[in-house]
Structures are given as structure tokens and as C-alpha cells.
Amino acid sequence: MSVYLPFVVLAGLLVAAALLLVLPPLFGAGLQRRRRAIDVSADAGQAATALTVLREQLADLDADHAAGRIDADTYARSRDELERRALDEGEAASERVEAHPARSWAVAVAVSVPLLALGIYLVLGNPDGLDPQKVAGQQGFSREQVAEMVGGLADRLEKEPDNAEGWMMLARSYLVLEDFPKAAAAYERLSALRPDDADILADWADAVAAQHGSVSGPAELIVAKVLAVDPEHVKGLLLAGSAAFERKDYAAASAQWERILVRIPPQEEAASALRAGINEARAKGGLPPLAEAPAAPPMSQAVAAADGGLTLSGRLELAPALRERLGADDTVFVFVRGGAGGPPLAALRFKGSELPREFSFDGVPRMGGDGPLPSQVTLAARVSKSGEVNARAGDLEGRVDGLAPGANGVALVIDKVRE
Structure with missing residues (x-):
């Protein structure tokens, strides 16, 4: 009950506020005669028909959502549209009717409105949605739905083997699912289509490293291809340093990571984290730590003293x-x-x-x-x-x-x- 209590209190306050607007005129001295009268029985029949159609459409919509044929966003938009259409139809059909105050009618409204609101919510609403334990995991697509869509993409790519964009999407999808062997296989297919793309090779090496739990080994062979294509590739250098660190070649690990460090502004957080990793490798390798400030250019580079700086x-x-x-x-x-x-x-x-x-x-x-x-x-x-x-x-x-x-x-x- 504690799960529903805040909602019940809030709903009660909203109903009470609505009644404060509705009841005083009903208990008042009298109502002004409206401009014209309509056939109340016909209006009631039309309203009942509209409510019946609305409930049937909402029931179909709820069934489609429960069966997974539509996602949560489509369900919310469709439900809002049905409610808007019902409201528009009600406004078009409504006319001002001749009426007189009746205390019995006011009492009936005061009692029936809360009960009617509760009944409509129980029929058309989702009481279980108030319980976090019952809605946990229902936002977006489930893991099973994602796996099914990824399987469909894989089947389609078997018929479109040259679709590089499709293979990239498939490889990244497998990474999201943490299916690293299939991710590595997809990147291998993609690298065959784009053999000189250092980014793809680096992602392939990363997937293989995740598959085997180590950068040294099969992944390191792919890292070598990355650096052959682009010797300054950041992810390639990072993986190469990790592989060297795993082999306990700490000097090589430090050297690879230092090539990245010189490209990062010293004030950035990434530079501090990388410097800490480099110093750890240097300590394990018996090397002195890096200086806190970036080193000045070697003395072999003559200083340009005749000009005021870089004004090229x-x-x-x-x-x-x-x-x-x-x-x-x-x-x-x-x-x-x-x-x-x-x-x-x-x-x-x-x-x-x-x-x-x-x-x-x-x-x-x-x-x-x-x-x-x-x-x-x-x-x-x-x-x-x-x-x-x-x-x-x-x-x-x-x-x-x-x-x-x-x-x-x-x-x-x-x-x-x-x-």
C-alpha cells in the first residue's frame, strides 16, 4: 500500500479541487437559461457510443503494446491521440441545455465523480505502473528484443556481404550485447571491406582483447596492423602499450603511452590519468617517473629568438x-x-x-x-x-x-x- 499511497493522495487532492469548481454553482440560487436546448437523450446516446468506441480502441492498443507489436513511445502517442479525438468529438456534439439547480444532483456529483474517476482508471489505466517492482526493466527494448533485431540484421548481411555500414552496425550491436566473439567476427568481415581503416582495425583489436581477456596474443597482431596504417593512432598506441604492460615490458608500455601524452593538453583530466599509468609502468620497469610539467624541446632544436612567436x-x-x-x-x-x-x-x-x-x-x-x-x-x-x-x-x-x-x-x- 505504501507504493500507491502518494498517488492516491495526489489523485484525491486533484478530484477535490475539481469538485470545488463544480459544486458551488450547483448549490447556487439558480442557473441562467441557456441559449438553446437539445435532445438530451440523443446526446447521451452519442456520448455512450463515443465512449464505447474509445474503450475498444484503447483495449486494442493495450493488447498491441502488451504483445510487443508497438514500442512505448508509439503506445503513448497513440493513446494521447485517441483521448484527444474523443475530447474533440465530445465538444462538437455538446450543446448548452436548459437546466435548473438541484441539490440532489450536486450530492450525486460529489459522490459519483471520485468513484467514476477511480473506475475509469482501473479500466483504462495501469495500476501496476505505480509499483516500481512491476515496471522494472519495461522501459525501451528488452535484451531479448535487441538480440532478435541483431539476429535479423546478421541474417540480412549474409545476403549483403559488401554492406560495410551494416557490418559496422552489427559489430557494435554485438559489443552492446557483450557477445565479443561475434563482435570480433563482424569486425573481421568489416576489416576485409576496409583494410586500411585504422579505426576499424583498432575496434577489431579491442573486441578480440575483450574476447580473450588480454591484449597480448591475437589482439596484439591486429594492433600491429593498426600502427602500420597509422603510426600515431591513439587507440592503437593505447592498446600496444597495454599489450606491452601485460608482457611486463614496462619500458615499451611507457614509451607507447608517452606518444599519446604529448598530444593531450596537460591541464586535461585525461592527461593526469594517462600520466599515472605511465608512471606506474616506469616504476615497475625501474625507470624514474615523468616530470610533472611537459619537457622543453631538445637543445638540438635551435630557438627562434628573432621573432615574436608562432605567427605563420x-x-x-x-x-x-x-x-x-x-x-x-x-x-x-x-x-x-x-x-x-x-x-x-x-x-x-x-x-x-x-x-x-x-x-x-x-x-x-x-x-x-x-x-x-x-x-x-x-x-x-x-x-x-x-x-x-x-x-x-x-x-x-x-x-x-x-x-x-x-x-x-x-x-x-x-x-x-x-x-
């Missing part, structure tokens, strides 16, 4: 032969790196529709802190078809090497397609 500027263009490959919504990245490579020092981001355009790094926040700049930098641009920073096959690229950090008037042309 110029014009970004696309080679005419590649214009048909550029989409208006494609993401365009422009990076500045040290002449010896490594993580970006700064980056700009544009849309494909903005090309050609002028660019400048003057005032752009540095990604590696405010340490000294190298005397020479590399300027690179990439049109990312996926919208992600990591390079993929099919991206459009261009670069200029050997620039001073303060160079201006640089012509940067995107003229290559990444294989």
Missing part, C-alpha cells in the same frame, strides 16, 4: 585536379609541426566551403605549452573526409617544409590524396 600565415588552396573531391562540409585541418616531426604545435580548423582562404597562426593557442619554438617548422593541411583528426585513406593533403615560425605569405596547396 599565408593562403590555403586546393589543387584544381582535386576540386571535385572536396565537399562543402568536409573538415579541413591546418597543422604546424616541428621540423623533426612530432605532435602539432598548433592547429586551425575550417570547412571545405571556405577554401581558398587566408590563414594565420598569430594568436592561436599553442598545443604543447609556451616553450621555445624550433627554428624551422612544417606546415601541413588535411581535408578529413571523416571529420576526425587521425588521417585516413582518401583524405586530401598538402605540406610545406622548412618554414620559419614567423613566415608570412606562404602558399599551402592541398594536392595529394592519401593512399
